[in-house]
Amino acid sequence: MKKLFLTITAIIIFSNSVYAQQDYIALPSIDKTGGMPLMQALSERKTIRSFSKEPIQEDVLAEILWAGAGKNREENKLTIPTALNRQNVFIYVLSDKGSFLYDAQNHSLIKITDADLRPVKDAPITLAYAADKNKGDKLYAAMHVGSAYQNVGLYAASKHMANVVRGSFDRGSIERGLKLPKNIEVLITQAIGYPIQ
């Protein structure tokens, strides 16, 4: 990922925290055309709980995150709807290379820690979906997160990847590891990788 370090000149304020420019990692731009037809992806969407050791490459990770809650229009709106367009859903990428926050507006990752915070180390990546408890209704936050993991699940189906949404995980350990402010809560996780052939 080092080669993708972005030279953002200003310190950027995000999610009530301040991240230094050196923590930003630009993601590859994504191909928004083609792919598996939607009806086929819906037919193939399913939970797969066993993962091969195959890593997820950066271009695929970029597409996973963009599908989850990426910016899909010039007016800064997302691939998922959010109540009052609050966009108060945060996707953290937990991997053996550290843990990162997805910044949809800059299509970048922000490195939070070198720690591997995956609750289960079977899949190469676990996404941790979080919301701001102080912004909007908690039910709405859960809906936003559900939209995001469904988008990722459909993307996974379209690429013949494996994924499982997991509501059972050690929330405290992820929240502590990510040094989340008290208002940000991890609602659910989704492990993603490739199936065992």
Ligand SMILES: Cc1cc2nc3c(=O)[nH]c(=O)nc-3n(C[C@H](O)[C@H](O)[C@H](O)COP(=O)(O)O)c2cc1C
């Ligand atoms: C909100 C939510 C929480 C879930 N939590 C877990 C979990 O903790 N562990 C697990 O193995 N699967 C979990 N699942 C996956 C479900 O067990 C799975 O979606 C269900 O069995 C239906 O299978 P399918 O996704 O293949 O249609 C969860 C799914 C959802 C939507």
